[in-house]
Amino acid sequence: MNDIVLQGIACRFGEVIDDGTKLLYLKPGCLTEAAEVKLLIDHRGKGLATTDDALQIHIGEKFLAFRYSIPDSWSEKFSESADDVDCYVPVSVGFSVDKSEMMTIEGVAVKVITEATLNEISITSSAPAVKTTYARVMSAETCGTLVDDSERLELIGRYINIHRKAKAAENGGVVEYAHATSPYDRASDLFTKALAALL
Amino acid sequence: MSGDIEYLDAGFIASAEPREDTRQAGTRPTAGGVPTVIRTEFKIGRENEPKESK
Numbered sequence: 129m130n131d132i133v134l135q136g137i138a139c140r141f142g143e144v145i146d147d148g149t150k151l152l153y154l155k156p157g158c159l160t161e162a163a164e165v166k167l168l169i170d171h172r173g174k175g176l177a178t179t180d181d182a183l184q185i186h187i188g189e190k191f192l193a194f195r196y197s198i199p200d201s202w203s204e205k206f207s208e209s210a211d212d213v214d215c216y217v218p219v220s221v222g223f224s225v226d227k228s229e230m231m232t233i234e235g236v237a238v239k240v241i242t243e244a245t246l247n248e249i250s251i252t253s254s255a256p257a258v259k260t261t262y263a264r265v266m267s268a269e270t271c272g273t274l275v276d277d278s279e280r281l282e283l284i285g286r287y288i289n290i291h292r293k294a295k296a297a298e299n300g301g302v303v304e305y306a307h308a309t310s311p312y313d314r315a316s317d318l319f320t321k322a323l324a325a326l327l
Numbered sequence: 328m329s330g331d332i333e334y335l336d337a338g339f340i341a342s343a344e345p346r347e348d349t350r351q352a353g354t355r356p357t358a359g360g361v362p363t364v365i366r367t368e369f370k371i372g373r374e375n376e377p378k379e380s381k
Contacts, residue, residue, distance in 0.1 A: 148338035
């Protein structure tokens, strides 16, 4: 197994999603995976991986979890500190709609998707429509199977959403969907750990 | 409609250039004009305890 993984939640089901142009509702159980699902950046390019190699996905009743095994050659040194770097990025998905219907609720149209095929998962540089998506880097040694870890991944996504809101409150209401601790924060954390080890 | 491609980005329109999201996402009401600041310690930790090395 590779030393480092990038993993998180890429989509949620059973929630009304506002993508800025319309409202969508992905019915639980609506999504099936294409023969090859890709991991892309901003929905473009050749991609980082596919489900034929280093990408795993788990489509649950309420969410879509994924795990990408980062190649060993990229950074062996980073694996030692991967768990200490508290950072995350937003994630989106691209899918083709196989079956849908329009529902009007209080005069507002909602596109209800009942069947769809997942084509790709993307790390995005912009805001995701599903606000609680994220991906973060972890060392593989702390991971179980993706299915076993998926409930925890889902919970972390909810927590990260609270963190984004808290940071926005300090930032004039502007939500930043990507976050990384500063070098000062990391150094401070290491110092605190070193002190704790002396006790 | 069947066959549509959807991307779950805020403000992303299928088959068109991504447009800038101009909405004030995350703006929250303030009491008396004073921003409410919540400081959250961001510590998630590991997914599981490290496995025993063999």
